[in-house]
Amino acid sequence: MSAAEEIVTEAAAVEAVPKRAMTLGYGTSLVVLAALILIPLFVKNFIIFQMTMLLIYALAVMALNILTGGSGQFSLGQSAFYAVGAYTSAILMEHAGMNYALTLPIAGIVCFGFGFLFGQPALRLSGVYLALATFALATAMPQLLKLGYFEHWTGGVQGLVVTKPDAPFGLPMSQDMWLYYFTLAVSIGIYIASVNLLRSRSGRAFMAIRDNEIAASAMGVDVALYKTLAFGVSAGITGVAGGLGAIAVQFVAPDGYTIQLAISLFLGMVVGGVGWLPGSIVGSAFIIFVPNIAEGISKGLSGAVFGVLLFLVIFLVPHGARQVAIVAQQLAAKLKKN
């Protein structure tokens, strides 16, 4: 291994996060859950829609978090998986007339397969090189979706319009509220599964690879398998998020899934705290609401204002929301003592 390569792998290594520190305590989890269940009852439909998007992006950020925070691999190509999931759901709903809820597991499986396959060649790459390879995937995706061969299915550049589902069993709630609770249920399910995954044998294998690949393989971890598996799981969850996103937005078009989205998700992960799953929702809130705040401050310079805000976050709390949470916990402990 040359010196340059060594430096690259060292720089790319993600700081080790002990698995206990990956989740929230029970009490806090319940409070957050209660807030997520109760708030929609008191707000306008538009806010409910925003909260739905918040959950959807949180899922996608969490998927990236499993990949990067869990197994130490970088990806700038999450937008491609998101797009595949969105298109899978949209095409199945609009062309095959399938129920929206059934399209989600299919979107997840398709994306899992796609991610697993992509993980094979990606095995040979690490650190920044892997990031670049996934970047290529993200830039290629919008154009692939525009290709004439698929146009009959994808609608080409015009995209596809998706019908929003009504609440089932004649429940007296708006489409937005139903979709929100549906998304919430899916998100909680995936969150619990992810936490369990990371606590399981596979999760320990992910983290062993993240901390030291050579040591992991010496301990008998099948590095190649677990690395591709991490890619597959991450892509699968992103695909489900993409499918939910298509239903919530009611529209898919190539322009919605550019590299910009991949970078936003990456940003969300860093702001939420790499390797801290509950941070995903904070990261998601950052990528949804901070651009709006920036626009409110200055329309012409919204990009610059966003940059300054991002810079402040990275500078003041480099470990993102996790750092804030830890500080808050310590403060609470001190108060208790007093």
Add this chain to the structure above:
Amino acid sequence: MPAIHLRLGAISAALALLAATTSPSAAQKKYDIGASDSEIKIGNIMPYSGAASAYGVIGKTEEAYFRKINAEGGINGRKITYISYDDAYTPPKTVEQARKLVESDEVLLIFNSLGTPPNSAIQKYMNQKKVPQLFVATGATKWNDPREFPWTMGWQPNYQSESIIYAKYILKNKPDAKIAVLYQNDDYGKDYLKGFKDGLGAKAASMIVAEDSYEVTEPTIDSHIVRLKASGADVFFNITTPKFAAQAIKKNAELNWHPLHFLNNVSGSIGSVIKPAGFENAQDIISSQYFKDPTDPQWKTDKAMIAWNEFLDKYYPEANRADASVMYAYIVSQGLVHVLKACGDDLTRENVMKQAASIRDYEPGGLLPGVKVNTSATDFAPLSQLQLIRFKGQTWERFGEILSGDVGG
């Protein structure tokens, strides 16, 4: 009892009088969400950031124009509150912003939202909510579909009608033409191409000898031009956006290829296309126009152009006057003001659409002489006239009559 009768009579007379004085004004003044005695709330969505941010100028010009309207007393005494949000040209963000405008800011209508994918994303929502999606800023043909989407209306002449006009010209003046087409590989390019083929009709297959597309991300289209020249075509239809149009014109001259050159009006600007490509290289190119190019010297003393300059001096002095988008926004803003004025005191969403669908021969300042805005309950394409122009010397020369190529979505 006469006394009571009398009293009852007096009361009913008073009531009748009261009814007579109050009911006409109560019947006249009708409002939907977003309108009141003092204001009309207008929403707008623009790509102020992202890949299409050059068009953000349209939103800024409109904001300036409504400031002018407010300074001059508003519309029938009501001030316009113009709320414009950034969607970075990404459809999911457009949906979020449209919902924010409709459900949170509670606007009367969304005006001139920009781009085909963003507008496609919100079209269904707007029609479900029955909120006008008025004068969308895209040339796609599908906005003229009042039966399916009665709450969505286009504005500018659509791409297909424009290329039909070129096709008709070719069929008439050069029936044995061998045509090469270069188009941008997206909805805009394909819409043009479809109109062109429809216009040529059965002869399209035999007349078009070469067809090539480029991606908007390509740095240069030189290689495409070389390929098209090799086809031996004597007519070239250039469906490109400004940067690429300038490259194509220049490359044609370099290769010494001089076909009859049709340039789509998207790239008709002298300031941003012809001048960079070189006046000598652009002679005899044919294009079409519906509004006055502010960089064209022939309009220097034109009344509408003077008014436009005065407006910019006062309300938007930093505007780039060579940018056709500034003129575009100026004209479409006048269109909205015209519709809102016609609504009178009945500012319901239904009446807004009704008035927007009954514009007759309206001529906002900035359009070419003879081009008029016309709509009806079955025609949701306000502008559908164009005039052919040919580049001579340093300016476009209009020729022929005002042509129309109405196409529905």
